Amino acid sequence: MRILKLATKDIRLLMRDRMAAFFIFGFPVLMGLFFGAVMGGGGGGKGKGAMVVAVVDNDQSEISKTFIDELSKNDSIKIELSSRDDAMESVRKGNRTAALVVPAGFGESAGILWQPQPEIELCTDPSKQAEAGMLEGFVMQAVASLIGERFQDPNQFLPAIEQQRQALADDTTMDPVSKSLLKTFFGSLETMLANVDQLNQNEGTEDGSPMSGIQFANIKKVPVEKRTPESAESKQPKSWDISFPQAMLWGVLGCVAGFSTSLARERSMGTMVRLRASPLAQWEIVAGKALACFMATIAVIAMMVALGMFMGMSPANYLQLATVALVIGFSFAGLMMVFSVLGKSEQSVAGVGWALNMVMAMFGGAMIPAMFMPETFRKLSVLSPVRWAIYSIEGAVWRDFSWGEQLPNLLTLLAIGIVGSVIGTVILSKRKEL
């Protein structure tokens, strides 16, 4: 009970320190809103934060138009049709995120198994690699969708077979055996497509889709290699889903920095003498500080979740998010204990604390989301507790982690909290600074 009184007093003191309160509760809000807006938030659909992509349609076919229409359905992309030269120039000048050139013959070959796949040229602004990566994913999605539609409508596919059969007949260089095999293949394919409607009526009715009984492996041959994260397929993240978890960590780091100086401040103010002269045990004083940090951390996460939801963030699993918040609170309270022994004066603890916070934030993805980091930095980020915290929040918000997938994150954070608490308490008691 006395621990709770100590913690309540510390939180009250924190709230009276306007600057500290701002860094814990105000700064994360600004970060969340800023990055959310930069990444295309605002919920206003096209135009606001959408990637502007110049599209050059060198094919001008029904298929290429369908492909561009499909692409333009994506809220994150704003399509501007352009000539090739203008498109390339605008990307060079940074006026557009990327230029996409749909090659001549796209409509004839896209999704046709026996033909080389069309090469879609994608020219991106080198300073916008993150957007480029996302755009590749969106292009892949649009092509896949297009091919799916093509297979679903035999009338679109049969002319292509007829055209190839004619080309085969005109080819004088091919050996007779190969010609014969291909003729047989085209015949079989034509027969299968002619019976698609019949097949669907008889078998393919599980999900109401006319083609749900037929799988076409050639969709994987679309020449766009990168895929969006697997879980993003199940829940497409909004910009707030990404920006708020990382912004929450700024508040958490503010708690760590604020409370790590608290012990040093008690010493410099002389109030530590009073606390120790009271019937409080030393462990109660330490636990009071840790509890204050824990409570403030939970409060800042709760506030950011509420604000994020107001802005459009939609957590996938509330129970998991609550569990993650509790574990993060414990973990960073432990870290706070370590930080509090890194200096002897209030100033030195604050200086070292913020320096370490910045490093953890940089590598952990609180400044730039880890998903947009180069591979080397992404690997290094596992050393940062911030990374584990953000990853676990994202898991509950939009990565749609199962409890099994979330467990390693939670265990890592718990371990950090336990190790931090033990190290901090042992060093404090050895220094006899309490």
Added chain:
Amino acid sequence: MIEVNCVSKSYGDFKAVEGLDLVVQRGETFALLGPNGAGKSTTIGMLVGLMRPDSGSIRIDQRDPMLPTTRTMIGVAPQALAVYEELTALENLRFFASLYNDHSRIDWCLEFSGLKSRANHRVSTFSGGMKRRLNIAIAVVNSPQVLLLDEPTVGVDPQSRNHIFDCISQLQDDGMTIIYTTHYMEEVERLCKRVAIMDHGKLMAIGTVDELLERHGGDSKVSAEISNVPTGVDLPGIVNDGVLEFHSAEPLETTLRLNRAGVEFRTLNVRRPDLESVFLSLTGRNLRD
């Protein structure tokens, strides 16, 4: 009430307190007098259970001050202003009272310190004297039997100092046992019956103020402007620019004898020995060196 038996405490090679022996009776106001670095605050720290002596023992009401149960009967006003400046006076008192689970004295403490009208004001808006009074008020919020006041008047104006003296007198009247550390001898002479003089961690002398003055104070110092000295009168000191200065165990008798012999005095100043003189006599240096 308080027994300190041959207590020593070192910080590395530095001996902060060496072989200290003290006994303080219940209801007594006892002074620890000494310059900075004499070992007063270390002694207070051991009395309140903040640190354990390297050797020797301390007992408060026959109990170890390191025990939490013993600490409930001790109040301390540290030398540093041990208050939360961003909290109000009332919030400070409530918080510290809550550590003892005793909220009964909060109103009394506000009255006692003369801060009732400022109870809901943040301490950061208080004057130095008000903060000092609050510092003492917090020390007595748990109704302690023993009160340790470590330099309670440092940096306060004369008016606030008098207010603090009044507060301490009130606590004395209530029968509280008080240990008072200071390097202001006039405070000791005003508030304390017995004094322990410390220097370099050692106890130099202990006794009542009168006993110490008698044992170590030396003679009174007389300085007088003289206008006429008849021939043949032997002056006891040195005359410089018409001012006679001399030391005497019986200053008034000596002055009267000179006056009868025809020496005329324009002004006369007799300075009795004080604890400063005692300290000078014991250590060879001034208290505030």
